[in-house]
Amino acid sequence: MSLSIRWKVTLAILFALLCGFVIAGVLAARSLAEQELAQSGEALQVSTHLIALDLRPLVTASSLPPIPQLQTIVRELSQRARARVTLIDASGRVLADSAVRDGDLAGVENHRTRPEIEQAVATGSGTDLRASHTTGERTLYRAVRLGDPGAASAPLYLRLGLPMTALEHELTILQRNLTLAFGSAFLIAVAMSVWLARSLTRPLSDITAAARQLAGGNLSVAVRTSSRDEVGLLADTLNRMTRELRSKIEELSEDRSQLLAMLTSMVEGVMVLDSKGRILQVNPAWERMFGVTRNEARGRQSSEVFGHPKLNALVSAVLAARTGQEGEILLPSGRCLNVEASVAGGEQDNEACAVLVFHDITELRRLEHIRKDFVANVSHELRTPLTSIKGYVEALLDGGKDDPQTSVRFLDIILKQSDRLNLILEDLLQLSKIESGQVQFKQEPLHIGSVIERTIAMIKPLADKKQHRLIAQVDADLPLITGDQERLVQVLANLLDNSIKYTPEGGQITLSARRLPATRTGPGDGVELMVSDTGIGIPEADRPRVFERFYRVDKARSRELGGTGLGLAIVKHIVEGHGGQIHVEANVPSGSRFVVRLPA
Ligand code: ADP
Numbered sequence: 001m002s003l004s005i006r007w008k009v010t011l012a013i014l015f016a017l018l019c020g021f022v023i024a025g026v027l028a029a030r031s032l033a034e035q036e037l038a039q040s041g042e043a044l045q046v047s048t049h050l051i052a053l054d055l056r057p058l059v060t061a062s063s064l065p066p067i068p069q070l071q072t073i074v075r076e077l078s079q080r081a082r083a084r085v086t087l088i089d090a091s092g093r094v095l096a097d098s099a100v101r102d103g104d105l106a107g108v109e110n111h112r113t114r115p116e117i118e119q120a121v122a123t124g125s126g127t128d129l130r131a132s133h134t135t136g137e138r139t140l141y142r143a144v145r146l147g148d149p150g151a152a153s154a155p156l157y158l159r160l161g162l163p164m165t166a167l168e169h170e171l172t173i174l175q176r177n178l179t180l181a182f183g184s185a186f187l188i189a190v191a192m193s194v195w196l197a198r199s200l201t202r203p204l205s206d207i208t209a210a211a212r213q214l215a216g217g218n219l220s221v222a223v224r225t226s227s228r229d230e231v232g233l234l235a236d237t238l239n240r241m242t243r244e245l246r247s248k249i250e251e252l253s254e255d256r257s258q259l260l261a262m263l264t265s266m267v268e269g270v271m272v273l274d275s276k277g278r279i280l281q282v283n284p285a286w287e288r289m290f291g292v293t294r295n296e297a298r299g300r301q302s303s304e305v306f307g308h309p310k311l312n313a314l315v316s317a318v319l320a321a322r323t324g325q326e327g328e329i330l331l332p333s334g335r336c337l338n339v340e341a342s343v344a345g346g347e348q349d350n351e352a353c354a355v356l357v358f359h360d361i362t363e364l365r366r367l368e369h370i371r372k373d374f375v376a377n378v379s380h381e382l383r384t385p386l387t388s389i390k391g392y393v394e395a396l397l398d399g400g401k402d403d404p405q406t407s408v409r410f411l412d413i414i415l416k417q418s419d420r421l422n423l424i425l426e427d428l429l430q431l432s433k434i435e436s437g438q439v440q441f442k443q444e445p446l447h448i449g450s451v452i453e454r455t456i457a458m459i460k461p462l463a464d465k466k467q468h469r470l471i472a473q474v475d476a477d478l479p480l481i482t483g484d485q486e487r488l489v490q491v492l493a494n495l496l497d498n499s500i501k502y503t504p505e506g507g508q509i510t511l512s513a514r515r516l517p518a519t520r521t522g523p524g525d526g527v528e529l530m531v532s533d534t535g536i537g538i539p540e541a542d543r544p545r546v547f548e549r550f551y552r553v554d555k556a557r558s559r560e561l562g563g564t565g566l567g568l569a570i571v572k573h574i575v576e577g578h579g580g581q582i583h584v585e586a587n588v589p590s591g592s593r594f595v596v597r598l599p600a
Contacts, residue, residue, distance in 0.1 A: 006201040013193035021189075029175050035396040036167055041127065047081040048125075048142045048160045054508065055087075059147040059156055067105065067561050070096035073562055083159035084132075084139070086552050088117060090154040099135055099161075109133060111159070116143040120157050129164070137431075138164040207238055214238075219246040228366055259563045269337075269358035275347050277302050277319055277465075289337065289358055314339060318354045328361070336362045370548070377550035381565070384416035392417075420562070427566035431549065434573040441485040441577050448513050448598075451485055455492040456511065466505045473512035478527055479600040483578045488598075491574050494567045495531040495594045501561045503535030503591065516597060525600045532593040543584050547572040 003011070026579065054077060064070065070087060087096040092112020094100070111117050119126025120143040134138045143159040158161040201223040212291030213221040233472045235278040236260055248483060269286030273279060287293055290306070297305055303312045314327045318341040325341045338359040344352040392400075392410045400406045433439045456472055463470040499509045509531070510586055516526035538546060538553055545551045550565040552558040558565060575582045580598040587593040 004201075005204055006197050009197040009200060010194050013197065014190060017150050017186060017189045017193065021186050025178050025182045025508055026254065029171070029178055031172055033171050036171060037129070037140070040162055040164075040167055041142070042244060044083065044140055044142045044160055044162045047083060048144055048158065051077050051081055051160065052144050052158050055146055055156075055158060059153075064095070064156075068102055071098075071102050074098045077322075082159060082162075084135070084163070086111070086159040088112075088143075088157040088159060090121075090156070092117060095156070097134070114141070114143075114159075116159060117144070117157055118142040120145050120159075132161060132163075135161075135163070138168065140164060141175045156159060185546055203227055203235060207231070210238060210242075214242060214245075219249065239562065267360070269360075271297075271302070271356045272344070272352045273302055273315065273319070273354045273356070274349055274351055275319065276349070277315055277352040278349075280350065281307065286358065289331070289335065299371070311339065314341060315354070315356070318343065318356075318541065333361055334362070336365045374549055377565075378428065381437050381550060382421065384559075385421045385424075388417045389414050389421075392591070412497055420564075423562075424564045424566070427564045427570065430568055431570050431573065434570065434577065441487055441574070443482050444485065445480045446485055446488070448478050448481055448488075448529070451488045451492065452511060452513060452529075454485075455489050455496065458489070459493055459496045459500070463509060466500055466503070466507070468500060468503060468506065469508045471508065471510045473510060475514045477515055478513060479515060479525070481527055481578075481600050483598065484574075487574045488578070491571050491596065492529065492531070493572050495596075498567065498594075499531055499533035499535060499592070501563065503533045507534045507591070509533045527598050527600065529596040529598070530593055531596075533591040534587065534589075535591045536584060537590055538584060538592050540586070546584060547582070 001456060018390050047251055055073075058064065058073070063075075074085040074087055074096040075098045084097070084099045086094060086098070088094055088111050090116075092110040094105065094108040097105065097108060112121075114128070115130075116126035116128040119128075122346050125142070125144045127143075128141045130139065130141075131137065139161040141159055141161050143157055146156045146158050147153070203223075206225060207223050210221045210223045221242065222239050225232050225235040227235075263281075263283040266283055266285055269289045270281075270283045271279060271286055272281040279300055279302055282292075282294050282297050287297075290297075292305055302315050306312060306329070308329060310327065310329050314325050314329075318325045325339075327339045327341075329337050329339060331337060338361045339356055340359070341354055341356045344355050346353045361474070395471055396407055396410050400410055430439075452472055452474055456470065460470060496509060496511065499507075505511065510533075512530045512532075514528050516528050542551075542553045546553065547568045549569045552565045553564065555565075575596055578598055580596060582594065582596045584592055584594050
């Protein structure tokens with residue numbers, strides 16, 4: 001188990017305090033004991049001196065008094081000095097002792113070897129502290145020699161013994177008081193050190209809590225501390241680090257969202273690969289192109305995802321050569337993609353090594369195809385009448401001109417082919433003008449009824465020629481439309497002309513106009529025109545293509561009927577130029593129906 005800093009600090013302070021208190025207590029107790037002992041020693045010395053003075057007559061007398069008298073004297077002196085008094089002769093025999101009964105005196109051990117006596121014999125005085133052999137109490141002894149060193153009679157030794165019991169009792173009380181005082185001080189110190197450790201470590205705890213929140217992703221956290229020391233500095237640094245981290249993360253996420261917006265809004269598909277060909281990133285356009293989601297693609301080998309040999313070869317080439325590559329691939333869906341692969345340089349796993357950009361060029365290729373077809377068609381369409389004209393002119397030059405009948409027939413054919421050539425060129429010119437925006441459609445309010453009337457009047461003779469029934473069905477509540485009357489007449493005339501051409505004699509051609517049903521393009525906001533016939537009809541597969549330039553279902557028949565193959569292309573452009581739409585469908589039971597919708 002690891003201790004928190006607070007507890008470490010608290011325990012360290014307490015340990016230091018405990019050591020301090022114990023050492024201080026022991027030293028104080030010892031010095032007090034020594035002081036007491038020194039004081040007792042001094043007092044004992046004075047007492048010994050005074051008693052030695054009292055005993056001086058005894059020493060100077062020629063003989064010592066009998067033992068019982070001596071005992072009485074030492075007991076008296078002992079009471080005065082409040083100490084045990086012992087009188088010892090030069091051989092160490094105890095002559096009198098205040099602590100020994102008279103009868104026991106003879107049995108008292110010789111004291112010559114007592115340390116204080118030995119010192120007194122040698123120096124005149126001696127001191128010792130020990131347990132008494134006689135009383136068993138710890139006693140402080142002081143011995144002095146009585147009489148002069150040079151005297152004829154043998155010297156006597158006076159010894160005072162001060163029992164230490166009282167002193168030791170006092171010292172015990174002192175120690176107890178000291179322990180009590182230090183114990184109380186220690187308890188106060190415990191409380192103080194806990195408080196101190198808490199206040200010292202609180203900023204650290206705050207910093208720890210803030211760091212935890214930071215690690216949990218909360219970047220708005222801030223450490224509040226008023227201390228100016230290292231902890232304050234640490235808190236400031238942490239706050240600054242948090243601010244910088246926040247601003248860096250904001251900057252990064254801003255960059256990321258901009259990058260994401262760019263990638264998401266791109267029409268081109270983007271795929272990022274690492275050096276091993278694993279897909280790291282793709283954008284939504286890529287997902288749409290390949291029908292694979294980002295989650296399915298990421299982390300997988302690109303070759304696994306595509307299974308397209310040409311694309312896989314291109315990826316392998318980029319990764320192997322580490323140079324940009326370009327190619328074009330055709331997807332099974334029919335989409336044509338241009339692939340541009342560039343090297344990003346990453347060599348580690350999960351580092352961008354190659355970036356592939358896919359452009360969908362299906363429309364471009366389709367337009368190119370149409371353009372090529374158009375050029376081929378124009379050449380072909382122009383060459384046919386020209387070849388015919390050239391042929392007949394050569395025939396005239398070769399002698400045909402000499403026969404008036406033949407020359408008139410040939411010249412008639414040449415004229416017809418020239419007219420056809422002229423017609424094609426006129427239609428082409430008109431188409432090109434409309435396409436390039438050179439033709440400005442008028443914007444005038446029109447009654448569609450009057451447009452229909454004009455067209456019918458114009459077309460009726462043609463219809464009559466082929467004995468067609470021409471029927472006009474015009475609703476009464478048609479809204480006004482805005483547009484160019486001449487051009488709209490051209491549209492209807494073209495459609496009716498086609499119906500007449502492609503319907504065998506005696507057919508029925510109907511031109512109807514009605515307000516657009518409310519469900520289609522809003523409530524009555526347009527006009528729907530329909531040209532239906534009972535003619536040969538258009539096979540379903542050809543219907544979407546009849547509006548292309550030079551597209552004809554039956555080329556020979558169209559040419560024979562004087563068609564250029566450009567009529568419906570012009571019609572489509574005029575209708576779309578008016579904001580409308582045109583399509584063709586099958587008429588029931590037979591024939592075709594062209595439907596034009598124009599906005600009001
Ligand atoms: P064309 O000058 O050949 O008539 P268009 O552009 O007007 O050229 O028409 C294109 C082709 O559409 C025609 O060649 C013909 O095959 C077909 N087509 C147009 N209108 C009709 C129709 N009413 N019935 C059958 N086929 C039609």
